[in-house]
Amino acid sequence: MGRHSLPDAPAPARTGARRGARPRALVLATGLVLTVAAGTVVALDSGLLPFGGPCDGEATRLDVAASPDIAPAIEAVAKSAREGATRTDGRCLDVKVTARAAHEIADAFGQRPVDPEFQVWIPDSSLWVDRVEAERGTPLTAAGTLASSPIALGAVPRAAKSLGWPAKTYTWTELTRATASGDALRLGVADPSHSATGLLSLARISAAHAKEAPDHVTADTRTAATARLLNQRVADGDGQAMATLPRDGSGKEQDNPRRNQALLLSEQAAFAHNTRADGGPDLDLIYPEGGTARLDYPYTLVDNSETGPEQSRAANRFMTLLSEPAGQRALRRHGFRAANGEADPKVVTTAGGRDPQPYSAAPAEPPAVKELQALMGMWTITVQSARLSTVVDASTSMGAPVPGHSGRSRMDLAKNSLLQALTTFTSDDEIGLWKFATTLDGDKDYVELSPTERLGGRDEDGSSHREALADAFRALAPQPQGATGLYDTTLAAYEEARSAYASGKFNALVIVTDGTNDDAHGIGLDALVGKLEKLSDPKRPVPLIALAIGPQADTSALDRIVKPTGGSTHLVSDPSQIHQVMLKAIMAAGSNGPR
Known part of the structure; x- marks a missing residue:
């Protein structure tokens, strides 16, 4: 996928300006430099944190997981608190800081049971906290913002x-x-x-x-x-x-x-x-x-059943230390702005900012969780490519005219909308097409019109698969006397999609229907749902996306069908909007895929 990452180890901190480098503030590698002489700890920055008496008694341990970029600054304050015998509830405050990537912790919260080994989490952005709460249901409390960048x-x-x-x-x-x-x-x-x-x-x-x-x-x-x-x-x-x-x-x-x-x-x-x-x-x-x-670095409290009142108070005490002027100076020394985003001239200059660049501009409104989920879905299907099997209802009712569209039928609008959707996929995406109606092919309610293959590939007649698939979409027409053979078709299409799963791609099955199952001789709803539960595999996900056209579509049955697969049902009142609804549904499904 064109990724470029090199196994270079981080370089040591620079102790002085390079020859020919731009003037910049002297930065101390840890933010707080402590020297030890004859066993006595002396803070170079006087007044950094108040020193208490010697910490020879009991201590309250607080475990903090922090984003790797801010972890050194957090550790500097924690170290000074330990060396200075800062106390909480009369005990010494012993803070252990572990650098952990925010996405790794967010994913870990998705595991059950959740048993974090830390009481405080400082990710680089609130979006991780929002994602955990929205998708995982894990109770977290963002107590405040420490810094920004x-x-x-x-x-x-x-x-x-x-x-x-x-x-x-x-x-x-x-x-x-x-x-x-x-x-x-x-x-x-x-x-x-x-x-x-x-x-x-x-x-x-x-x-x-x-x-x-x-x-x-x-x-x-x-x-x-x-x-x-x-x-x-x-x-x-x-x-x-x-x-x-x-x-x-x-x-x-x-x-x-x-x-x-x-x-x-x-x-x-x-x-x-x-x-x-x-x-x-x-x-x-x-x-x-x-x-x-x-980035806004929220100080986040983790609701851990094993966290006692002493640790809770210790967490609040440590946040106070980080928020006080001395703690904020430590953050500035590591290149962070204040929580309100106000530009620090020394930080901006050292980072490479200059007038008239708008480095003091106000931040935009942060995106909502749903917006980020949609973006992640778009990113997933864009960078991974997609393998989609599309199954379209060809029952007689699809020939019904749609009000406000000059007599055009549901099928006319649906296939034109699907053709629009086709233009948004790349040559590496794999798309196929089935249609279904009762007794369409003998006792079968379905038939494959175009196999699920690369759009950039060539079919037997030499045309591109994209061209052949577009022709198949254009040829879709309602089946005379055809009813909606939904359940048998869904099972067959899902079995095929699962058996042909493409690793490294976003796999999904899209079903477009305007009715309820009319095949009394086929599989029942309960049996279908049971089979889908057995077929579904979270490690090889194939979400089923159901697009229900019009008021006669059986959305309650579709909701039950899609649930075991991790898919979703979407009611489409206007068939001409199928492409928009379909793409948004695919993006939403992609945002919930493996990370």
């Missing part, structure tokens, strides 16, 4: 100059268009399924397309096209993305096709890069116009 585009000097930095400013769409088209400037991004930076960047791009496009279908199509471009140089996570930057300033290194010249990243990540001893060329930051996306 806006998302920008970091580019090595040569690339930044080609983009007109710092004088030229860009909207989100202009920026991705300028950097992601062609090979002139290689743009990298962390996988949105693993990175809040990647997902929030994609959300801002999507919002910009929605504002500029004439309709939401065009906006979705443009966002998907941008996602395909970004995926050409996607890295598994934030650390892997940073490792794709040049490691020295030589022309040979910057021309290396495996190295990116620009990344979508947080201001703090650029700050950390620019203060490493051998992190490679300094990055210049371009801050997109049209609403800033930012």
Whole structure:
């Protein structure tokens, strides 16, 4: 899929400015430097945290899981609290900080039973907390925001100059268009399924397309096209993305096709890069116009049954330490802004920001959970490609005219809408078509019109599979005297989709119907649901997406049918809108797939 991540180890922190580097504030690698002399701990930053008496008594242990970017700053405050014998309930506060990627913890919360080994979670974005609460039902409490960091585009000097930095400013769409088209400037991004930076960047791009496009279908199509471009140089996570930057300033290194010249990243990540001893060329930051996306680092309390009142109070005590001026100074030293997002001149300058770049712009309204779910679904089917078996009702009732459409039938509108949907899929996607009605093929209620194969492949007559499939869609017509043989068709199509499961692709079965099952001689609803429960495999998911056209569609039965597969039912009042509903349903199903 064109991923570029290099196994480069992080470079040690830089202790002074490089020759020829831009002026920047001196950054201490841990944020808090402690020296030990004759067994006495002396804080270099006086007044960092109050020192208490010697901690030779009982201690209250607090376990904190923090995003890798903020973990060093959190550990610095925790260490100072330990060394200074900071107390809670009269006991010493002993905070252990573990760096853990936010997506790993979010996925771990999906396991049952949930038994986290920490009482506080500090991810890089509230979106992870929202996702866990929405999808997993795990009780979490975001007690406050510790810090923030806006998302920008970091580019090595040569690339930044080609983009007109710092004088030229860009909207989100202009920026991705300028950097992601062609090979002139290689743009990298962390996988949105693993990175809040990647997902929030994609959300801002999507919002910009929605504002500029004439309709939401065009906006979705443009966002998907941008996602395909970004995926050409996607890295598994934030650390892997940073490792794709040049490691020295030589022309040979910057021309290396495996190295990116620009990344979508947080201001703090650029700050950390620019203060490493051998992190490679300094990055210049371009801050997109049209609403800033930012990481917000929520201090999140985990509802653990084993957490006692002492640990709860210890968690509150530690949050107080992080929120006080000394704790906030420690965060600034690691390149973070305050929770309100106010720009810190030293942080901005060290990270690579310059006037007139809009680094002080107010943040955009954060995207809702449903918006992010839809984006993740779009990303999934865009980067993985899709394998979809489409099954269309060809019963007599599909010939009924639809009010307000000049006498055109449900089938006319449905197949035209499906043809529109077909144009949104790539050559690597696999699409097939069945139709169904009672006694359509002897005793069978269904027939395959076009196999589920790559749209870019060639059929026996030499035409592309896309062309052959489009012809099959156009030829769809209601079957005279045909009733709705829904249940037998669903079982046969699902068995086929499961047996032909394509690993590495988004697999799904889409059924379009306007009626209720009319085949009295076939399988019953209870038996069908039972068989689907046995066929479904969470490790090889094939969600069944049911599009119910008109008021006669049996949505209650469809709801029961789709449930074992992890699919969904969607009522479509206007058949001409099938393509829109279908694509949104596919995206929603994709967002719930394996991560």
